[in-house]
Amino acid sequence: MxxxxxxxxxxxxxxxxxxxxxxxxxxxxxxxxxxxxxxxxxxxxxxxxxxxxxxxxxxxxxxxxxxxxxxxxxxxxxxPWLPEPLLTAPDVAEDIALADSVSMAMLLVMExxxxxxxxxxxxxxxxxxxxxxxxxxxxxxxxxxxxxxxxxxxxxxxxxPRGAVSPAEAQDALAAFQRAVETGDLQGLLDMIAPDVVLLTDGGGAVRAALEPVTGAGRVVDVLSRISAAASLRPARVNGHPALIVRLGGRIDTVLAMRLDEGLITGLYAVRNPEKLSFVERETTVSRHVRGPSEAE
The missing domain is CATH 1.20.140.160 (PhyR, sigma-like (SL) domain)
Incomplete structure (x- = not known):
């Protein structure tokens, strides 16, 4: 070389x-x-x-x-425009500063x-x-x-975000969220979602998605309850934090990331634009993870 x-x-x-x-x-x-x-x-x-x-x-x-x-x-x-989701290796979450800086919430702030x-x-x-x-x-x-x-x-x-959340707390919150969505436990969802939660859905005009932010726990839970029973929900580490990859017919339909503040979900970010999902689709296919910069040095 x-x-x-x-x-x-x-x-x-x-x-x-x-x-x-x-x-x-x-x-x-x-x-x-x-x-x-x-x-x-x-x-x-x-x-x-x-x-x-x-x-x-x-x-x-x-x-x-x-x-x-x-x-x-x-x-x-x-x-709504959302950042393109990025699969990250587990060690990125251990670097709190890096995990915070690549999170969906922080990237939107940087916008x-x-x-x-x-x-x-x-x-x-x-x-x-x-x-x-x-x-x-x-x-x-x-x-x-x-x-x-x-x-x-x-x-x-x-x-x-107002209150720091540890990687373990974030992982537990995601697992509880996934169970509630899969079982249709609407009360469970309401219990873990902040009253003023905001859901952003990015379809880019290519697929069905809300054209405006969905606000309020009731409205957000109503949207979540419509996730197809045929969908497969799998946890993944996206942008340094736990997230769900939703597949339909074997292909990625949505990458769903969340923002936690003081133990409650205050933000949900659903990327559905097929162009923005192609990178994650490729990464999951070849099982390759993008590493943090500390590994490059």
């Missing part, structure tokens, strides 16, 4: 995670890595002092450019940040890059990056 390939392979998982957290799309993150490789393959390595920082810089700039394009596309998106704010937040808060490295990646001064990081941190802190 030549030096350029070795460096890219060594840091690939880190670069993928940076791109995914900025874009909320595994398919787009893979495209970014292709572009990064093409640029990296033409670099004179003798001129590169820190290969990891250089690769992160290329990835960030490519992702920023793609993010601005995606934002324009989302303006015409049919119904409310501007492109540069999002890049700075991801690089600083998730990967703990120093301000000089981030400044080089986003073409800002270190002083400006510090201000952006402070604003982004405050913005996210005001919107993140």
């Amino acid at each position: 030549d030096a350029a390939t070795e460096a890219f392979v060594t840091h690939r998982n880190l670069l993928f995670t940076v791109a995914y957290e900025m874009l909320g799309s595994a398919a787009d993150a893979e495209d970014i890595l292709q572009e990064v490789w093409l640029r990296w393959a033409g670099v004179d390595l003798d001129e590169v002092r820190d290969r990891r920082a250089f690769l992160v810089r290329i990835t960030t700039r490519q992702a920023l450019s793609r993010l601005r394009t995606l934002r324009r596309r989302k303006e015409s998106y049919v119904g 409310t940040l501007g492109p540069t704010e999002r890049a700075v937040f991801v690089l600083r808060e998730v990967f703990d890059l120093d301000y000089d490295e981030i400044a080089a990646a986003v073409d800002k001064t270190p002083a400006a990056v510090r201000q952006i990081a402070h604003r982004a941190r405050a913005h996210v802190a005001a919107r993140r």
Whole structure:
């Protein structure tokens, strides 16, 4: 393996995670890595002092450019937009900061940040890059990056889940939720769902889905009660947290993730858009898991 390939392979998982957290799309993150490789393959390595920082810089700039394009596309998106679900290995849940940052709830919070704010937040808060490295990646001064990081941190802190939930508690909640859905235990569902729960369903205009958020425990339970008896519900680790993969006719119909606050389900995220499910379908078929960046280093 030549030096350029070795460096890219060594840091690939880190670069993928940076791109995914900025874009909320595994398919787009893979495209970014292709572009990064093409640029990296033409670099004179003798001129590169820190290969990891250089690769992160290329990835960030490519992702920023793609993010601005995606934002324009989302303006015409049919119904609620949700991040593309990503299968994650069990060790990602053990890294609380990483699991939190790739969760559906957190990725939706990051959608409310501007492109540069999002890049700075991801690089600083998730990967703990120093301000000089981030400044080089986003073409800002270190002083400006510090201000952006402070604003982004405050913005996210005001919107993140209110009560921390351990991986074991999340797993138990998912198991109870799955039993209640499969047995039609409506009272059981009501007991574990917050009164102001919000269900978002992303069909992208390709399949049936609610075009507006479904709010309130009664309405959400009514929707959940319509899940086909022929559906197969299987637990999985998606975006660093327990989730359900719903299959019909052998194919993935829905990936259902949840948000827990102080022991109650306050958010449910149902991704049904077939385009967004293709990556998970492929991953489950080949039984391959995306790893956290700590494994790449």
